[in-house]
Amino acid sequence: MIRLEGLTKRFKQVTAVDNVSLMVAPGEIYGFLGPNGAGKTTTIKMLAGIIRPTSGSIFIDGLNLLKHPIDVKARVGFIPDRPFLYEKLTGSEFMFFMANLYGFNGAGREKRIQQFLELFELAEWAKELVGSYSHGMKQRLIMSAALLHEPRVFIVDEPLVGLDPKGARLIKRIFTRLKRSGLTVFMSTHTLEVAEELCDRIGIIQKGELLAEGTVTELKELAGQEAPRLESIFLHLTGAETESTEDIGFINQKK
Amino acid sequence: MKVLTLLAPRWWGFRNDLFFGGRRSLIKAGSLLAVAVGFWVGIYVIFYRVLRYFQAVEEFGDLLAYKLLTMVYLTFFGLLIFSNVLVALNTFFLSQDLEIIHATPVSIGEIFAARFLDTLVESSWMVLLFGIPIFTAYGLVYQASPVYYLGLVSVMIPYLILAAALGITLTMILVQVFPAQRTRDILFLLSVLVIILLFFLFRFTRPERLVDPDAFANVITYFRALSAPASPYLPSSWASEAIWPLLKPSSISSGFYQGFLWINGLASLVVCAFVALWIYPEGWSKSQESGRLLAGRFLGLVPKQLRPRKTRRSQTLTLMGKDLKFFFRDNTQWSQLLLILALIVLYLYNYSVLPLDSVKVPTFYLQNLIAFLNVGLAGFVLASIGVRFVFTAVSGEGFSFWIMQSAPVSMRRLLWSKFLLYLAPLLLLGLILTIATNELLQVSALMRWLAPITIFSMVFGITALGVGMGAVFPNFKAENITQVATGFGGLLYMILAMGFIALVVILEAGPVYILFMAQARHHSLSFFQWLYVGGSILLLVLMNIAAVWLPMRYGVRKLADYEG
Numbered sequence: 067m068i069r070l071e072g073l074t075k076r077f078k079q080v081t082a083v084d085n086v087s088l089m090v091a092p093g094e095i096y097g098f099l100g101p102n103g104a105g106k107t108t109t110i111k112m113l114a115g116i117i118r119p120t121s122g123s124i125f126i127d128g129l130n131l132l133k134h135p136i137d138v139k140a141r142v143g144f145i146p147d148r149p150f151l152y153e154k155l156t157g158s159e160f161m162f163f164m165a166n167l168y169g170f171n172g173a174g175r176e177k178r179i180q181q182f183l184e185l186f187e188l189a190e191w192a193k194e195l196v197g198s199y200s201h202g203m204k205q206r207l208i209m210s211a212a213l214l215h216e217p218r219v220f221i222v223d224e225p226l227v228g229l230d231p232k233g234a235r236l237i238k239r240i241f242t243r244l245k246r247s248g249l250t251v252f253m254s255t256h257t258l259e260v261a262e263e264l265c266d267r268i269g270i271i272q273k274g275e276l277l278a279e280g281t282v283t284e285l286k287e288l289a290g291q292e293a294p295r296l297e298s299i300f301l302h303l304t305g306a307e308t309e310s311t312e313d314i315g316f317i318n319q320k321k
Numbered sequence: 322m323k324v325l326t327l328l329a330p331r332w333w334g335f336r337n338d339l340f341f342g343g344r345r346s347l348i349k350a351g352s353l354l355a356v357a358v359g360f361w362v363g364i365y366v367i368f369y370r371v372l373r374y375f376q377a378v379e380e381f382g383d384l385l386a387y388k389l390l391t392m393v394y395l396t397f398f399g400l401l402i403f404s405n406v407l408v409a410l411n412t413f414f415l416s417q418d419l420e421i422i423h424a425t426p427v428s429i430g431e432i433f434a435a436r437f438l439d440t441l442v443e444s445s446w447m448v449l450l451f452g453i454p455i456f457t458a459y460g461l462v463y464q465a466s467p468v469y470y471l472g473l474v475s476v477m478i479p480y481l482i483l484a485a486a487l488g489i490t491l492t493m494i495l496v497q498v499f500p501a502q503r504t505r506d507i508l509f510l511l512s513v514l515v516i517i518l519l520f521f522l523f524r525f526t527r528p529e530r531l532v533d534p535d536a537f538a539n540v541i542t543y544f545r546a547l548s549a550p551a552s553p554y555l556p557s558s559w560a561s562e563a564i565w566p567l568l569k570p571s572s573i574s575s576g577f578y579q580g581f582l583w584i585n586g587l588a589s590l591v592v593c594a595f596v597a598l599w600i601y602p603e604g605w606s607k608s609q610e611s612g613r614l615l616a617g618r619f620l621g622l623v624p625k626q627l628r629p630r631k632t633r634r635s636q637t638l639t640l641m642g643k644d645l646k647f648f649f650r651d652n653t654q655w656s657q658l659l660l661i662l663a664l665i666v667l668y669l670y671n672y673s674v675l676p677l678d679s680v681k682v683p684t685f686y687l688q689n690l691i692a693f694l695n696v697g698l699a700g701f702v703l704a705s706i707g708v709r710f711v712f713t714a715v716s717g718e719g720f721s722f723w724i725m726q727s728a729p730v731s732m733r734r735l736l737w738s739k740f741l742l743y744l745a746p747l748l749l750l751g752l753i754l755t756i757a758t759n760e761l762l763q764v765s766a767l768m769r770w771l772a773p774i775t776i777f778s779m780v781f782g783i784t785a786l787g788v789g790m791g792a793v794f795p796n797f798k799a800e801n802i803t804q805v806a807t808g809f810g811g812l813l814y815m816i817l818a819m820g821f822i823a824l825v826v827i828l829e830a831g832p833v834y835i836l837f838m839a840q841a842r843h844h845s846l847s848f849f850q851w852l853y854v855g856g857s858i859l860l861l862v863l864m865n866i867a868a869v870w871l872p873m874r875y876g877v878r879k880l881a882d883y884e885g
Contacts, residue, residue: 116726117884140729150720152643154650166639167728195650 067092067219067250068113073122075108075274082108084274085122090252090267095245097265098254101304105274106254107147110223113252114144126219140168143217147224149204153197157188157207160196161214168215182210186236201228209237213244220244222253226260238264262296272304323427327435330418349809356812357450365454372462386459387565393455394557397448398484404444405488406495412436412443413489413601414496414608423605433597437590441485449477456564463568472567475579479586480560486589490596496604516660556585636730640738647717654710654802661706661750668702668754672761692764693826693833696775699754700822703747703776703783704815709806711747711787712814714739715880716796716805722885732792732880736873740788747784751776767833767840775829778861782821782868789872790814792880821868825861832857 068090075083083105090096100106111117113124115135124131131138152160161179165171183189186206196204205228212220225241226234241251241264255261261268262282269279278288282296289299371389375382413419413436422432460469563578634642648654672695715736718725725735755772764772794810805811832854839846846854 114727116723118882136729136731139727142727144727146723146727148720150723152647152721152724154647155643159646163639163643164724164728166634167636167724167730169636169729 067094067127068096068252069123069125070109070113071123071125073109073112073124074120075105075112075117076120081274083112083119083271086271086274086276087122088269088276088279090250092250093245093248094266095241095251095253095264097261097268098252098271099256099258099261099268099300100254100271104271104304106271107223108274109271110221110252110254113221114142114146115139140215141218143212143215143220145205145208145212145220145222145225147227149201149208149228151196151199151204151207153195155196156193157183157196157199158192160207161211164211165214170215178214182214186210202230202233205229206233209240213240218249220249220251220253222251224255225253226255226257234260258296258300268296270300270303277303323431324434324438327422327427327431328438331439352809352812361450361454364451365458368455368458369462372458376462386462387561390459390565391558391561393452394480394560395555397452398480398555398557398560401444401448401481401484402488402491404447405440405485406492408440408444409436409489409492410496412439413492414605419605429598429602430594433594433601437485437489437593437597440489441481444485444488445481448481452477459568465568469564469567472564472575472579476560476563476582479582480556482586483556483582483589486586486593490589490593493593493596493600493604496608497600556582559585636734637738637741640730640735641742644714644717644739644742657709664702665750665753669757669761672758688762689764689768689837692759692762692768692772693830695758696755696772696779696829697822697826699751699758699776700779700783700825701819702754703751703780704818704822706750707743707747707783707787707818708811708815709803711739711743711784712791712811713802713805714743714788715791715876716799717802718795719797719799722795722797722883726883731877733877736788736792736876736880740784740873743787744780744784747780748777751780765837765840767836771829771833775825778865779822779825782865783818785869786818786821786872787814789874789876790817792876793872795880795883797885821864824864828857828861828864 068088070086070088073083073086074081086105086109088096098106098109108117112119113126113131115131115138118132126138127141129138129141152163155163158179161183165175165179180189183192186209188203188207188210191199191203196207199207209225225237229237238260244251245266253265265282267279267281268285270277270285278285280288282299285296285299285303289302372386375385375389378385456473459465460473463469559578559582563575563582566575672691725732752773755776759769759772790810790813791805794808794813796805796808796810799805835846835850835854838844839850
């Protein structure tokens with residue numbers, strides 16, 4: 067469903083994403099992990115068609131994103147890491163706006179909008195300006211809008227940032243449900259428990275390079291250790307394990 | 322020391338903008354500096370010439386120069402108070418960094434001191450910039466000694482402090498009554514209405530009559546009013562009273578008013594600090610609570626076809642509807658329509674009072690010449706409106722631009738939707754300006770058709786140039802959309818739009834003259850004249866097409882490549 071071939075992105079002297087190739091099968095939830103500045107968001111932005119790769123190709127649902135951007139985007143639901151929205155629209159207007167933008171004119175669209183607003187507990191606020199929403203509410207509104215047009219691929223950058231435990235549990239339930247209905251999810255996250263719980267396969271990126279990918283079991287084998295949790299594997303593979311032994315005693319040191 | 326620390330980010334930000342922004346940033350700074358120097362020189366020349374002229378007027382030349390000085394100080398004071406209120410709303414209540422600052426172990430007194438200085442600098446630099454050439458002109462015309470320039474510094478410091486203290490105190494009190502966001506809206510609307518009122522008051526007094534010798538009887542009455550003393554309670558009067566004696570060689574002491582200004586300046590600062598320490602913490606806390614705004618205000622002004630909700634419609638109409646809603650929900654946007662309306666009224670009023678009969682040129686010829694030049698002038702008005710609304714249209718997407726980038730919408734469609742949205746009102750405005758002016762001037766049949774057709778075709782270029790250039794120079798991170806219009810891209814748009822308008826007028830001038838003279842003398846055109854007219858029209862058509870096609874195409878390409 068998603069195929070990246072030699073994907074590279076350079077910003078002047080810096081190579082943010084370096085020759086990344088991977089495949090995500092239909093109905094699969096793929097977790098994209100990496101430390102800060104590893105190139106996760108840049109990869110996601112390229113997948114969403116927001117920035118262009120310096121070289122390489124992106125295929126979604128068999129279509130080349132660079133050659134058919136509009137067709138590909140119509141099949142994708144995208145959620146960025148920071149929920150910037152049109153603050154002068156109401157929640158409900160934003161949903162109708164997105165429905166029109168994505169050409170979602172199917173039967174029962176009003177009902178579906180209402181259902182999403184209720185599911186994400188926004189119905190009560192539907193007639194209020196988005197500018198008055200909290201961070202979590204904006205995140206939930208984006209999530210509703212991204213699912214509205216029945217995308218085949220869901221691209222999410224940090225899905226749980228800013229959500230309370232109830233919201234986070236709802237998102238996890240939705241992802242599981244989407245997977246069962248055959249939707250492909252590509253998500254980046256820092257929450258390793260979520261990745262472990264939800265993802266079928268995980269890719270670990272560092273300094274723009276894909277270090278490793280596979281199921282959690284495969285990654286354990288690759289790490290060559292009996293690591294009980296993904297966190298240990300992640301720290302081992304990214305070389306961050308050694309840093310954790312550094313002396314942090316100075317923090318509470320009296321002058 | 323904490324006050325300096327609190328002020329540091331502003332200075333560092335300015336320095337980083339300049340030195341780490343690369344060549345583009347330096348070019349921008351250089352261009353803005355060039356514009357500022359241009360203004361500076363312009364203001365200096367105007368004031369120098371006016372003051373020289375006043376000096377040549379016997380008896381009451383000095384009186385005029387003195388009155389002009391009081392008017393300058395009064396205008397500056399009004400501007401300062403207003404700008405201090407607006408800036409203080411930002412620095413004390415709305416600025417994004419306040420949340421972090423209030424969470425740090427810094428006392429309210431220190432925050433007040435830092436923000437006071439911030440407000441003082443931000444709202445005073447413009448007045449200083451425009452003031453320096455004016456005061457220099459005064460000094461040079463009156464051949465003032467260095468004492469004048471020292472006195473000027475000594476007067477300006479308490480004068481600026483006084484205005485800042487008054488403005489900030491007023492803001493502190495206003496925020497107690499209204500939420501900070503609403504206060505800004507109300508002030509903005511009030512300012513627009515006040516500007517309109519002032520425009521009308523000034524224009525309807527018809528100052529041009531003062532150069533008419535027939536109206537001299539009125540001038541005597543005018544001078545009687547001039548010699549009346551200005552209000553002794555206004556700080557602007559104290560400032561002019563303190564400065565004026567220093568311009569004269571046999572000066573009486575200006576010490577009293579200088580001292581008066583300093584005492585009042587410092588006293589106002591103390592009062593302001595006292596008020597701030599008393600009510601600022603509560604006001605800041607209140608400003609954090611005002612979140613919910615009711616939607617739907619002014620939605621009635623949006624045409625039904627473009628209203629949101631349940632209609633299923635094309636992407637273009639959806640995008641246009643969204644932009645229209647934004648416009649009517651943003652008080653700072655729609656209220657400027659009032660300014661434009663006032664501008665139209667004044668524009669047409671000017672034409673209605675043109676003293677054409679008193680000029681020794683055949684009226685018929687003059688009327689048509691003015692009507693022709695009016696096409697260029699109307700184009701200039703449209704470009705000025707274009708830079709504020711059309712050029713900023715793309716940047717208006719703001720941080721939400723990612724929605725357009727990730728949605729199945731081509732940048733071409735996005736830009737053309739904006740083009741279509743702004744084309745209609747600009748066409749209407751252009752036609753009103755030309756047709757109404759033609760009616761007022763009673764022009765020939767040729768001009769009656771030519772002016773509206775020219776402006777009609779020109780509006781396409783002016784709009785496309787605005788949308789296209791706005792896409793080439795987008796600023797999705799601007800806190801205030803007016804910053805976008807006054808930036809480098811806006812300046813370039815104005816230059817290109819003016820160039821385009823000038824080219825159209827120049828290209829049309831020749832053929833229009835030939836046609837007009839042939840009509841006036843009842844001649845028919847020769848073959849070569851027809852060729853010239855036809856060639857010019859063809860060139861005009863091609864130029865108009867290029868003015869639409871090129872910027873839009875370039876804008877689409879640049880926006881598609883935008884990576885923020």
